[in-house]
Amino acid sequence: MDDRTAHRTSPATHRGADRxxxxxxxxxxxxxxxxxxxxxxxxxxxxxxxEEPGVTPETERRVQEAIEALGFRRNDSARVLRKGRTASIGxxxxxxADPFYGPLxxxxxxxxxxxxxxxxxxxxxxxxxxxxxxxxxxxxxRVDGLVVIPAGDDHRYLEPEVKAGVATVFVxxxxxxxxxxxxxxxxxxxxxxxxxxxxxxxHRRIGFIGDMPRIHTAAERLRGYRAAMxxxxxxxxxxxxxxxxxxxxxxxxxxxxxxxxPEPVTAxxxxxxxVTVTVIRVLAGHTRPVALVGFDDIELADLLQPGVTVVxxxxxxxxxTAAERLxxxxxxxxxxxxxxxxPTRLITRGSGELPPAG
Amino acid sequence: MDDRTAHRTSPATHRGADRxxxxxxxxxxxxxxxxxxxxxxxxxxxxxxxEEPGVTPETERRVQEAIEALGFRRNDSARVLRKGRTASIGxxxxxxADPFYGPLxxxxxxxxxxxxxxxxxxxxxxxxxxxxxxxxxxxxxRVDGLVVIPAGDDHRYLEPEVKAGVATVFVxxxxxxxxxxxxxxxxxxxxxxxxxxxxxxxHRRIGFIGDMPRIHTAAERLRGYRAAMxxxxxxxxxxxxxxxxxxxxxxxxxxxxxxxxPEPVTAxxxxxxxVTVTVIRVLAGHTRPVALVGFDDIELADLLQPGVTVVxxxxxxxxxTAAERLxxxxxxxxxxxxxxxxPTRLITRGSGELPPAG
DNA sequence: CTGAAAGCGCTAACAC
DNA sequence: GTGTTAGCGCTTTCAG
Numbered sequence: 001m002d003d004r005t006a007h008r009t010s011p012a013t014h015r016g017a018d019r020x021x022x023x024x025x026x027x028x029x030x031x032x033x034x035x036x037x038x039x040x041x042x043x044x045x046x047x048x049x050x051e052e053p054g055v056t057p058e059t060e061r062r063v064q065e066a067i068e069a070l071g072f073r074r075n076d077s078a079r080v081l082r083k084g085r086t087a088s089i090g091x092x093x094x095x096x097a098d099p100f101y102g103p104l105x106x107x108x109x110x111x112x113x114x115x116x117x118x119x120x121x122x123x124x125x126x127x128x129x130x131x132x133x134x135x136x137x138x139x140x141x142r143v144d145g146l147v148v149i150p151a152g153d154d155h156r157y158l159e160p161e162v163k164a165g166v167a168t169v170f171v172x173x174x175x176x177x178x179x180x181x182x183x184x185x186x187x188x189x190x191x192x193x194x195x196x197x198x199x200x201x202x203h204r205r206i207g208f209i210g211d212m213p214r215i216h217t218a219a220e221r222l223r224g225y226r227a228a229m230x231x232x233x234x235x236x237x238x239x240x241x242x243x244x245x246x247x248x249x250x251x252x253x254x255x256x257x258x259x260x261x262p263e264p265v266t267a268x269x270x271x272x273x274x275v276t277v278t279v280i281r282v283l284a285g286h287t288r289p290v291a292l293v294g295f296d297d298i299e300l301a302d303l304l305q306p307g308v309t310v311v312x313x314x315x316x317x318x319x320x321t322a323a324e325r326l327x328x329x330x331x332x333x334x335x336x337x338x339x340x341x342x343p344t345r346l347i348t349r350g351s352g353e354l355p356p357a358g
Numbered sequence: 359m360d361d362r363t364a365h366r367t368s369p370a371t372h373r374g375a376d377r378x379x380x381x382x383x384x385x386x387x388x389x390x391x392x393x394x395x396x397x398x399x400x401x402x403x404x405x406x407x408x409e410e411p412g413v414t415p416e417t418e419r420r421v422q423e424a425i426e427a428l429g430f431r432r433n434d435s436a437r438v439l440r441k442g443r444t445a446s447i448g449x450x451x452x453x454x455a456d457p458f459y460g461p462l463x464x465x466x467x468x469x470x471x472x473x474x475x476x477x478x479x480x481x482x483x484x485x486x487x488x489x490x491x492x493x494x495x496x497x498x499x500r501v502d503g504l505v506v507i508p509a510g511d512d513h514r515y516l517e518p519e520v521k522a523g524v525a526t527v528f529v530x531x532x533x534x535x536x537x538x539x540x541x542x543x544x545x546x547x548x549x550x551x552x553x554x555x556x557x558x559x560x561h562r563r564i565g566f567i568g569d570m571p572r573i574h575t576a577a578e579r580l581r582g583y584r585a586a587m588x589x590x591x592x593x594x595x596x597x598x599x600x601x602x603x604x605x606x607x608x609x610x611x612x613x614x615x616x617x618x619x620p621e622p623v624t625a626x627x628x629x630x631x632x633v634t635v636t637v638i639r640v641l642a643g644h645t646r647p648v649a650l651v652g653f654d655d656i657e658l659a660d661l662l663q664p665g666v667t668v669v670x671x672x673x674x675x676x677x678x679t680a681a682e683r684l685x686x687x688x689x690x691x692x693x694x695x696x697x698x699x700x701p702t703r704l705i706t707r708g709s710g711e712l713p714p715a716g
Numbered sequence: 717c718t719g720a721a722a723g724c725g726c727t728a729a730c731a732c
Numbered sequence: 733g734t735g736t737t738a739g740c741g742c743t744t745t746c747a748g
Contacts, residue, residue: 071518160429
């Protein structure tokens, strides 16, 4: 039963025991040090490091040798200070641990990488203040551009930054009180189609469980739900709708309420992936079959009984599109802010095609 | 059918149409500009910006006013150049889109945030060269510390950085040829316990499908499998084991081979979350019940029929522990590199408790 | 309480 | 081909 609890082992060695010649612990060699050691001028080192032309192979060799020997690494802070651009962009999202944002972030990173830029990202935890704090910290670090999934709805604080030339694209949700590029999914159309799908399968008493309506995507999806119901001339009852934080506890209660009582819903439209998962758990505890369509795809949805019908959005495409626009802003190719809407896709797997029961 | 395909709308406004007074488009006000406008010295502005004591309320007000008016934001590149520390740490992992790394990254971010630092992260895509490229780019930006999930197995290239004072912690897999902090899960023990669990339920012909053995975690889990089999005095046949890239295609073929033929396996141990998912899909196409235990937990595992028994590791704890150690290195509290092993947890849900069939 | 001067490590511009 | 100088925007030091 080894290794069953956390434990530590500690080799006898000490970090920094033998130091590089010419290097104090905690300080780094500079180009000046390299130049001195190689017996050349500062600028020659700069040329070698930046692979600029006009250096004799022999000189270059000597410089390279000194670089290796000293463990020199160019200090990009100084470089940035001089050049003005950092070759890095910032991404502010809600929560990196959310399976929706992982692929989005990765897509942004890939585009950044293709443009030689690094990605700094931060989670706002859906807190407008924290969003602003993060964004401004990124601006202070002089990121070249910013991809923001807004938590707040007022982005006037970004005006000086944008005017100073920080490229900015908002994703997933629109910006507030600022004229900027926006890339979003068709939340309204997707939700409307999903609900219409349930109606087409004979449902009329359809529940909607969604996020807090102050979140734009949540409001849009609710609007889609209402539109579909109205199109079918169904009067929506208040008890069919539940908006609020999407933690399992609240969603579970909301679902249970809709599913019981004298006139229970026969179908549920779940407003996002977290809601869908919780609703599935609730339905698993009921015998009466209830139809379900969820917004956002979820892993293994096809393997459940029945498979989960979803309105899928393409998180990677959202990130890619946003990042590409960002770099087009930086290229100067792009001048006028636009709003880009990406389509959603209804994936039928069984749960959305169940007929009304009860 | 509006909004069904990507489309764009473009308001008539133009970015940068009205500029802030005293600000050229694309350039930013400096402390000097603020000082001039407020009619004070440069250092006074610096004092206000950094909330240093010793400024008259009245002076402070004038400075604040100038800051607001100009949209000034301190340039941290310059600050870093002077101070030496960047208040940022780097995280290099395999793929941010992997559900295992999202929570890990988030945990690292939380710790960083608590220490006032930003997180820069990059995906190595399991490519040692790209890992090195990323790590060195982060060092050039003078991150204070580095959390690395290694793709490669030789980290001697980091020696100069570590000696220069870059705090470094390796997570999930050990470092190669360098003396540094390491935080890993108990891959060996977890796999051994998982396989022993299958043996305890009567299985003897147990398959193992894992990642490429050059990946340390994969090798350790294979070792755990072998150890459990040996403990039970079962001779493992080559056809029961399959190591290689974990894309669905290959895993599917491997699983199919084990499950058919004259002496098929009655249980499978899946080496990671991606393998588990694919194996579940394969098993869904077979009628004979086959037991399954997977390494790594997966979402909705409890809702499948049967529920999926897994050996779970705590990704967030891995990230948190690593980041905390990193900051202890930076505090100077920590001097000797250690190896920390976090326990895994067997979660029984049904699939691992099926008796042998066939 | 406030400010002038020096310099962090690099690159741009211009000498040689 | 190579080296010298100035200065990016800030903080540090030290003088008023």
